[in-house]
Amino acid sequence: MDLVLQGSLLDLTDEMTLRDVGTGLRRTHLGRGAWVDVRPGWLAAGDALFTALLHDVPWHAERRQMYESVVSVPRLTKFYGAGERLPHPLLDRAREALSAHYHDELGEPFVTAGLCLYRDGRDSVAWHGDRIGRSNEHDTIIAILSLGSARTLALRPRDGGAMPGWLPEMSKKSLRYPLGHGDLVVMGGSCQRTWDHAVPKTSEPVGPRISVQFRVAGVR
Numbered sequence: 747m748d749l750v751l752q753g754s755l756l757d758l759t760d761e762m763t764l765r766d767v768g769t770g771l772r773r774t775h776l777g778r779g780a781w782v783d784v785r786p787g788w789l790a791a792g793d794a795l796f797t798a799l800l801h802d803v804p805w806h807a808e809r810r811q812m813y814e815s816v817v818s819v820p821r822l823t824k825f826y827g828a829g830e831r832l833p834h835p836l837l838d839r840a841r842e843a844l845s846a847h848y849h850d851e852l853g854e855p856f857v858t859a860g861l862c863l864y865r866d867g868r869d870s871v872a873w874h875g876d877r878i879g880r881s882n883e884h885d886t887i888i889a890i891l892s893l894g895s896a897r898t899l900a901l902r903p904r905d906g907g908a909m910p911g912w913l914p915e916m917s918k919k920s921l922r923y924p925l926g927h928g929d930l931v932v933m934g935g936s937c938q939r940t941w942d943h944a945v946p947k948t949s950e951p952v953g954p955r956i957s958v959q960f961r962v963a964g965v966r
């Protein structure tokens with residue numbers, strides 16, 4: 747793959763370090779029992795991880811039926827199910843640290859890792875909730891480590907639903923979380939049922955981004 751990380755992101759002199767999850771973590775309650783935690787710079791000096799994943803992961807180009815035609819999903823993906831070997835030891839450590847931090851709230855460990863590669867600003871993920879499995883009816887937590895170029899994770903109430911204290915015109919707007927190299931974002935509570943999220947396309951000249959989503963068993 748001939749995608750390269752922009753030079754400005756390179757910090758090769760520092761050692762790759764997973765910092766404490768709880769330090770600098772900020773929770774925002776979105777209403778309807780949903781919340782989002784953001785922990786900027788969770789992974790320090792993560793260039794080696796980004797580069798390794800870019801080259802070592804057997805990325806898939808998915809094709810999906812859309813009405814009459816078959817279209818390419820605008821990103822590359824690879825899913826590691828429970829018990830599957832992850833493509834880099836740092837991802838095992840990240841998953842363990844997240845399972846420990848969220849143990850009391852979640853009650854079960856993170857076991858799967860879904861990887862997405864957004865090659866440039868044309869790659870994206872459309873509005874959706876991760877509602878396959880228990881998350882369709884029960885609260886869950888999904889933790890996402892972002893690597894490479896900064897992209898926005900956008901969130902909006904599902905079905906444009908009326909929120910207490912929200913004006914009708916606000917239902918068209920979305921909350922926007924800019925995610926940079928090494929940042930952690932965690933969606934919890936009812937977030938997958940009551941809110942949708944997306945990584946919108948951008949016309950900005952952005953390089954590649956990889957996201958690693960950690961989930962509990964049976965949730966996609």
Ligand SMILES: O=C(O)CCC(=O)C(=O)O
Pocket residue numbers: 860862871876890899943944945957959
């Ligand atoms: O890339 C991201 O940060 C989000 C990916 C996502 O929402 C998904 O794969 O379900």
Ligand SMILES: [Fe+2]
Pocket residue numbers: 874875876943
């Ligand atoms: Fe998602």
